[in-house]
Amino acid sequence: VQLVESGGGLVQPGGSLRLSCAASGFTFSTATMRWYRQAPGKARELVAGINNRGGSTNYGDSVKGRFTISRDNAKNTVYLQMNSLKPEDTAMYYCNVGYNYWGQGTQVTVSS
Numbered sequence: 001v002q003l004v005e006s007g008g009g010l011v012q013p014g015g016s017l018r019l020s021c022a023a024s025g026f027t028f029s030t031a032t033m034r035w036y037r038q039a040p041g042k043a044r045e046l047v048a049g050i051n052n053r054g055g056s057t058n059y060g061d062s063v064k065g066r067f068t069i070s071r072d073n074a075k076n077t078v079y080l081q082m083n084s085l086k087p088e089d090t091a092m093y094y095c096n097v098g099y100n101y102w103g104q105g106t107q108v109t110v111s112s
Contacts, residue, residue: 001025003095008106011085015110019080021095021103028076029053031098035069035080037091037108047093048080062088085110 007019019035032051038044048059048069057069068081078095087110095103 001101003103005106029073033078039091
């Protein structure tokens, strides 16, 4: 299993970013995918999840209404569109599948 995140960076408050996670090594179209994040000194928290066909999604309370998770099963890729970013969204963002598989993470920094 390989998960490769991309799209992180430095953005000003109120800005937007789109994260991508390219997956391989498993049957992507049958898997629920999730995004987590971890800020320094804090526990890892669930940001968003999406079921295998994309028909069901769930979000952490702190990102509801601002972030959108989506997937393209033809491209084996899951996305996280992040709008109205706040400084407290600053964290390393990780793609996840199952209990044990994680990407290397992509850093998101929201600062003026």
